[in-house]
Amino acid sequence: MARGLFAESGADLKLVGVRKQFPGYTAVEELDLTVPAGTFFALLGPSGCGKTTTLRLVAGLEEPTAGRILIGGTDVTDTKPYRRPVNTVFQSYALFPHMTVLENVAFGLRRRGIGDPVEKAHAALRLVELDHLADRKPAQLSGGQQQRVALARAVVNRPALLLLDEPLGALDLKLRRQMQLELKNIQSEVGLTFVHVTHDQEEAMTMADTVAVMNRGRIEQIGAPEEIYELPRTAFVANFLGQSNLFGGTVAESGSGAFGVDVAGRRILVPIDRAQRTTGAVTVGVRPEKLLLVTEEPAPMAGVNVLGPGRVTDVSFSGVSTQYLIDVPHVGTVIVFAQNLVFGPVVEPGAEVWVTWRVEHGFGLADAPAASALEQAHEALVSGVEG
Template identity: 75%
Template sequence: MANITTFADKGADLELVGIQKRFPGFTAIENLDLTIPAGSFFALLGPSGCGKTTTLRLVAGLEDPTEGRILLGGKDVTDLKPFKRPVNTVFQSYALFPHMTILENVAFGLRRRKIGDPVAKAQDALRLVELDHVQDRKPAQLSGGQQQRVALARAVVNRPALLLLDEPLGALDLKLRRQMQQELKAIQQEVGLTFLHVTHDQEEAMTMADTVAVMNKGRIEQMGAPEELYELPKTVFVANFLGQSNLFSVKVAGSTDQVIHTDLGGSRISVPRSRSERDAGEITVGVRPEKLRLHRQQPAGHDASINVLGPGVITDVSFIGVSTQYTVESSVYGSVQVFAQNVEAGPAAALGDTVWLSWLVEHTFGLLDDRLDTGALTTEFSTRAIATQAALAE
């Protein structure tokens, strides 16, 4: 990749202060306060209708907040028109002009803004995404991945303080999507822009972002580094939305300074106090499927560092190459998912086997009493992407 560390202006902080967005009959965004540091790759993750796209449109200036302020680099841009904001957007649909060459597409915004030497700047941007060799072709002559990189070059060439990515990889196939995830991250690190990425794809957010904010019903449920959110979710919604989790409703039966002990149908489930949001009464505890181990016999003499459940019956076995996914059913704890890495040839257990389950206490987490309905709000907006891109470039 080309060395263009001075290509784009340095990114700026984005700050949302008390943002609300109300539509007739419902509220899309509730009292959102958010700061995204300059130069970071930030992902808003959530299901359709959670408010993430509305947030992006507010930042872009395509929607006006009902209440609150939007600051970019410390400057209040709440009332600025889209084309006056130092912001560019990359859409899922690419929004390339079909009658223009690739070079003309990238230079379009520069010419509309009467920026000097638009062709040379556009060529620099195409070199950044390694597409300068196709600058004379039309968009229809490029693959989906190449068109997405052209759309990225066209956004970056304007040197925005903030780049908005609206489900940018949703139209690509799995292999190409993963390749583009790596390329987008590399480009962001090279040019130093602030990226705000909106997606419903958990893997995409975790692969690319420095910080992920999980949204639900117009508010942020939890925010942090990808590994932090995955290893230590705080709510049922986050635990279920970001990957898969086995969750159990248990009663606290005792505790020490370090560990909370709970009861699940006669089995003791312990959770580190530092990893639990609650420490009394009925609580929800969980563990990720890949943390579990299968045993054909009840583990004998296990120590306090291990939680054990069983027996249960394997009701489903799915071999997926690197791992085998098991479903274990029990009248005591219900259905549990287990992901076992295939270190040997083939599955280690078979359909109908009776097994016990174990995992390290340190992998257990305790959640807030989360009673939120995960149903999506019907907040859908349709835009004519090419027309919007033209408006933003004015």
């Protein structure tokens, strides 16, 4: 479908020193953010982190306490919501029940006096593959179909910026994953700038070109999904975007490409270019899927870290992989995700095991004391459940 039918291009979004205070608390703290035109941007974080407030500030539904909001280089901080080149798709579809699907999509065009509203509405419905249901009422559609109609209604208005506020939250898991791919394809097709708010880590990583992880009104880290996952800066990010094994220790040596950390009597090597801190007390980590589980103490090998022995305390089958929890003395619980290549678990609870991982898979956090990092890790895990 021709991109020009909907919008010449999206516009960039810039927040400069934006702060939002409510009585008794600050929801957004001095936020500086740039979203390039034509990209799919995700604001990811737990409930109460400020992401939805940020979206409402951009839409004009809230007024910032301080700072400026620019869309396509134009300052819209004091511009009324209906005058901003923005459309929002909410979790609640808010379709007019007495109108047909086609009438719902064409409604905004007719109201604004845009030419050829029916033709444009049909084109938007073809984009979301629902033109064959144009004459149905919303009540005759499934939840996923209603969400696609809401998306078509937003896209047909040719906004420079499309805001998505947890738009897939009401859908079941299988449909949500299908819609994730469809949303990404639609964004690529029409070339708009999408800003998507979600607490779903997989959703953010699946769809977005860039992810910003928010915590307590601030952005903790921003970058491509792969970059943030592979190189988290803080314990909060490491455990909100996926899971991580975090170890506290003291730097004992430093070489040309890696430094050694004393972790419960074991020397753990971490690449210098994958660490935020390389001296003193540090927190280092590795993702659970990077670990290998072995039942005999491995011989020392260049480029490989070893931790153990420990005891398997829990084995959980999840289909694609099995999760093992291992209690390592003076270290704590280590999580291992092992791909299910054989039937049944590799080891049972109570087994003595060691874990190994390649040095290049480790990372070092900005968090200095281990206790602080572990507290933040716990906070991230709890936030993920609540969010």
